[in-house]
Amino acid sequence: MARYFTDEHEWIDVDGENATVGITDYAQGQLGDIVFVELPATGTMLDKGGDAAVVESVKAASDVYAPISGEVMETNDALEDDPALVNTSPEEDGWFFKMTVGDKGELEGLMDAKAYKAFCDEL
């Protein structure tokens, strides 16, 4: 399994033909207290870079983009009752959705953990 990062602060764990997507610890820190996560419906076809979810903090709504193209297979029901999971465990329990990997080629150009850390250090 490999984890990739986008420059829009999503992470994606790829395991064969399937992937899990969430937002990074850096992102949740910037957003502050998260009060609601609007997740895509199962079966939604996502386009790389297109709108996939919306995160509502106390003050603002922020769009989350699809790191790659594919179909939404499952969403994290735990976020419905406890959206603050995104704050407390953004890169594990606070995952957003699972999706198919439509085109492995789209993973090229995403960052690994080291590159993403360097990217955030520059911000």
Add this chain to the structure above:
Amino acid sequence: MKLSGFPTEGAVPRFNPKPAESGTVMSDFDTGTDEEVIEVGTLPLDAWHRAQGARMVPFAGYHMPIQYAGPFGGIVAEHEWTRTSAGLFDVSHMGQLLLSGPDLDAAVEAVLPIDLSTLKLGQQRYSLFLDEEGGVLDDLMVSRWPEHLYLVVNGATKWDDIGHLREHLPDDITLNHLEDRALLALQGPKAADALARHVTGEYVLSDLTFMKFGQFKLAGHDVTIARAGYTGEDGFEISLPADAAEEIATLLCGEPEVKPIGLGARDSLRLEAGLPLYGHDLSPETSPIEAGLVFGINKRRRTEGGYPGAERINREIAEGTARNWVGLRLEGRMPAREGAEVFAGDTRVGTVTSGGFSPSLGYPIAMAYVAAGHAAPGTALDIEVRNKRLAATVVQTPFVPHRYYRGSK
């Protein structure tokens, strides 16, 4: 996801860039790279905020703290701290103006719908700058000082307000912009205890009741303190010399009850208190009567008129308005933000002007202008957010009861 700005909606007056005098430009929290920020001003406590771990954002032309770091930092924690203890807010971006001159009361009454014959020394009152059509140009506080009237106006509008006053007041009225003063608000149920330890004055702090002000000594500095604020809690607004701001902020935050609170919680607190924010809930497109601010038009002026927009406003007081500013409680957890449209069935009946998740109540709340027939508490409405309809009910405001100190504990 988009992280170029924080937050993108909320406590941010979206005004036109302007003020040549300050050399600064109004800005939004959402200062993405595509948005040019020419220059943002610095307030007296800038370095102090940064030392406290503040996240600074451009607001009303200045770098301002939106929230602080640490275990009690973050909007929700700061919000809850203010509701249960005491929070220190830096509101030095606001304009502090001092007026003096011959026939001052009559001159000011020609500009504001206030009855100054009933504003006694040591009293403060809410008022409004209005245009000729009765639209709101700003809201403000007016206090009577010895030989002077002291005004506190919103930061983002202060240069316009100063221009408005210079244009409409006679030449022999002196307007002094107190740019050498800072303004701190100490708000919350334990604010009085914390402040009383450091204040001496013409009377004891417990005699200072809601909407009164007095001159005091605070850590040896001459300050004026008003018992007022923008959170719905008991609290104080302290005008002090700018060069004493760091010392006094440090002193107050050294009290166990007090922590610094940023703009983010200031906005969620005032929303729960049902208090309007200029540039969002009030604008030249809204009349104060629509906004439920009839108390800002003092009784004598409702019959006498003689202030800008009096014809429309006094007519609205008598006949009512076509729309009203109301509170809405939303079902579920998804908040509705400024600009969201309000529906009764398929009919659009209004627009949200402020909205967010209420930390104290645990559900989303909003303020909206809705058509008068849909404004009664208990009315079921829908709010459209990202093509979804959220169920909402009109409720009485404030959402969280005010706890102002009116004496006689």
